[in-house]
Amino acid sequence: MRLQKNTLLALYSVLEFASRPGELVPASAVATTYGESAHHLAKVLSELTRAGIVESVRGVGGGYRFVANPKRLSLLDVIRLFEDLDAGASAAGPANTAVDRALGQVLAEIDQNTLATFGSITVSTMLKMVQAEDGSSGRRPR
Amino acid sequence: MPVGVVGGAAAGVARSRLEWLGKLILVLEYAFKLDLVCFSTMSGRGVSSRARGAAAKGEAAAARLAVRAVRQADLTAVIALDATVTGLHKSDYWWRIHRRYGVAGQGLRHFLVAELGGRVVGFIIGEVRDWEFGSPPCGWVFAIDVDPRARQRGVGAALLGAMRERFERAGVTTMRTMLASDNPLILSFFRSQGMRAGRLIPLELAIGPVAADGE
Numbered sequence: 622m623r624l625q626k627n628t629l630l631a632l633y634s635v636l637e638f639a640s641r642p643g644e645l646v647p648a649s650a651v652a653t654t655y656g657e658s659a660h661h662l663a664k665v666l667s668e669l670t671r672a673g674i675v676e677s678v679r680g681v682g683g684g685y686r687f688v689a690n691p692k693r694l695s696l697l698d699v700i701r702l703f704e705d706l707d708a709g710a711s712a713a714g715p716a717n718t719a720v721d722r723a724l725g726q727v728l729a730e731i732d733q734n735t736l737a738t739f740g741s742i743t744v745s746t747m748l749k750m751v752q753a754e755d756g757s758s759g760r761r762p763r
Numbered sequence: 764m765p766v767g768v769v770g771g772a773a774a775g776v777a778r779s780r781l782e783w784l785g786k787l788i789l790v791l792e793y794a795f796k797l798d799l800v801c802f803s804t805m806s807g808r809g810v811s812s813r814a815r816g817a818a819a820k821g822e823a824a825a826a827r828l829a830v831r832a833v834r835q836a837d838l839t840a841v842i843a844l845d846a847t848v849t850g851l852h853k854s855d856y857w858w859r860i861h862r863r864y865g866v867a868g869q870g871l872r873h874f875l876v877a878e879l880g881g882r883v884v885g886f887i888i889g890e891v892r893d894w895e896f897g898s899p900p901c902g903w904v905f906a907i908d909v910d911p912r913a914r915q916r917g918v919g920a921a922l923l924g925a926m927r928e929r930f931e932r933a934g935v936t937t938m939r940t941m942l943a944s945d946n947p948l949i950l951s952f953f954r955s956q957g958m959r960a961g962r963l964i965p966l967e968l969a970i971g972p973v974a975a976d977g978e
Contacts, residue, residue: 741950
C-alpha cells in the first residue's frame with residue numbers, strides 16, 4: 622500500500638502535535654521540518670481540525686493543538702481521512718477472469734493485514750516507536 | 764468524510780476529558796487521604812483521627828493493583844469476567860483450564876489474576892511451548908481479559924509484565940500471541956506493549972460439511 626503525500630503529511634503533523642501535548646504548535650514549524658509548503662499543509666490541517674483530531678487557535682501565539690486521545694486514535698483513523706480504502710487493489714481486473722479473481726483474493730488478504738496493522742497502532746504507540754528510533758527519550762519526531 | 768472516524772475522534776476527545784477529570788479526582792482523593800494521615804501523626808492523640816488515618820491507609824492498600832497466581836476461589840470471578848467480555852458463559856472450559864494451568868502449572872504454565880481493591884479485575888494465561896513449528900522454546904500468551912470497568916489503569920500491562928517475568932525466569936527469549944485481525948482494541952494493547960508482527964504467519968482452512976457445501 623502506497624500512501625499519498627497528503628496522508629503522510631497528516632501522519633507527520635499528528636505525531637508532531639501529539640508529541641507536544643497541550644502545546645500550540647505553529648503550522649510553519651511542521652512545514653519547515655518536513656519541507657512542505659504552508660499552503661499545502663493548511664489543507665491537511667484543515668481536514669484534521671474538521672475531524673476533531675487537532676484544534677486551531679488563531680492570532681499571535683496561535684497554532685495547532687492535539688486534542689484526540691492518543692491511546693485510542695489509530696494510524697488508520699488518520700489514513701482513512703485521506704485515502705479511499707474501499708477502492709483498494711483487491712478488486713478484480715477489468716477482464717474479471719478466473720486469474721483476476723484469484724489475484725483479487727491474494728490482494729484482499731494483503732489489504733486485510735495492512736488495515737489490521739494500521740488499525741492496531743495508536744498515536745501513543747507510534748510515539749514510543751519514534752522515541753526508540755531516536756535513541757533517547759524526550760526528543761520529538763523528526 | 765468517513766463519519767465513523769469523525770465520531771471516533773470526537774469520542775476520543777470526550778474520553779480524554781473524562782480521563783483528565785478522573786485523574787483530577789484521584790489526585791484530590793489522594794491529597795485528602797494524605798491530609799488525614801498528617802493530621803493523625805501531628806496531633807499524636809485523638810482516636811478518631813487515627814482511626815480515620817488507618818481507614819485511609821486501608822483504602823489506599825485496597826486500591827493497590829496486585830498480580831498473583833489464580834486460586835480456585837477466583838474462578839467464579841474469572842468465569843463472570845469472561846462472560847462479560849465474550850458474551851459466553853463457559854464454566855466447564857474454565858474448570859478444565861484451571862486444572863491444567865492453575866493447579867498443574869509446574870512452572871511452565873501460568874494462570875494469573877489481577878486484583879484491584881481486593882476484587883479480581885483481570886486474568887492472563889500462558890505457557891512455555893517447545894519446538895512448535897520449528898521454533899525454539901517461547902512463551903505463548905493465549906488469553907487475557909480485563910474488566911471493562913478497570914481498563915486504562917495499567918491492569919493489562921501489569922498482567923503481561925508478570926507473565927513476561929515468568930517466561931524470562933524459564934529462560935525463553937520470545938513472547939508470542941495470536942489475535943483476531945478485526946479486534947483493534949486488543950491488537951493495539953499488545954502493540955502498545957512493544958509487540959510486533961513476528962516470523963510466524965497464521966493460516967487457516969475451513970473444513971467439514973460447511974466447507975464442502977461451499978466448494
